[in-house]
Amino acid sequence: MPRVVTFHYTLRAPDGAVLDTSAGGDPITYLEGAGQIIDGLDEQLRFAPAGEKARVTVPARKAYGEHDPAQVQRVPRARLPVDGELKIGDQFKTGADRHAPVVTVRAIEGDQVLLDGNHPLAGVDLTFEVEIVAVRPPTPDELSHGHAHGADGKSGHEH
Ligand SMILES: [Zn+2]
Structure with missing residues (x-):
């Protein structure tokens, strides 16, 4: 029991x-x-x-879980649903849903952003x-x- x-x-x-x-x-x-x-x-x-x-x-x-490198992706800045400045370490949801995955900005390279979809921990x-x-x-x-x-x-x- x-x-x-x-x-x-x-x-x-x-x-x-x-x-x-x-x-x-x-x-x-x-x-x-x-x-x-x-x-x-x-x-x-x-x-x-x-x-x-x-x-x-x-x-x-x-x-x-272990950190999964496959969940780190390079995405054009223009495709992100974020207005204003982006900083390394910023986190945001990938959709409007309350349970939408949270991604973390790992690097900014010109107009490309490296997004990490792994849980922050x-x-x-x-x-x-x-x-x-x-x-x-x-x-x-x-x-x-x-x-x-x-x-x-x-x-x-x-x-
Ligand atoms: Zn119950």
Whole structure:
């Protein structure tokens, strides 16, 4: 039986820089094995009890994947949906849809732009400092939906 786990985290890059954190906000709640958090973290927290503090290192291939060179493409500047100046490191969506992929500008060469369609954290080994806030069994609804309904099992989305 998978568990529903609520935890706080701070995510660090290999150089120690903080990439993301839940500190100061709401903790994250997920159903184990349901793909709600990255696989490598889910696997390594499988037996962690409430109250545990852990440092978990997740290799890139179990986080956001290896960096795929095939997803780096040279595109004419004029084809980009961006007005104004472009800078290296700029990120923008490739479409109007909320889930449209995000690309990163890696280089600007004349009227050509090198765009990277990899996730910004692809190829990066991640370290999570984790504190398990609570652990509970899933509700029948959560099991049938395949995701957690918030820390209390009641909140979340409309059905
Ligand atoms: Zn649901």
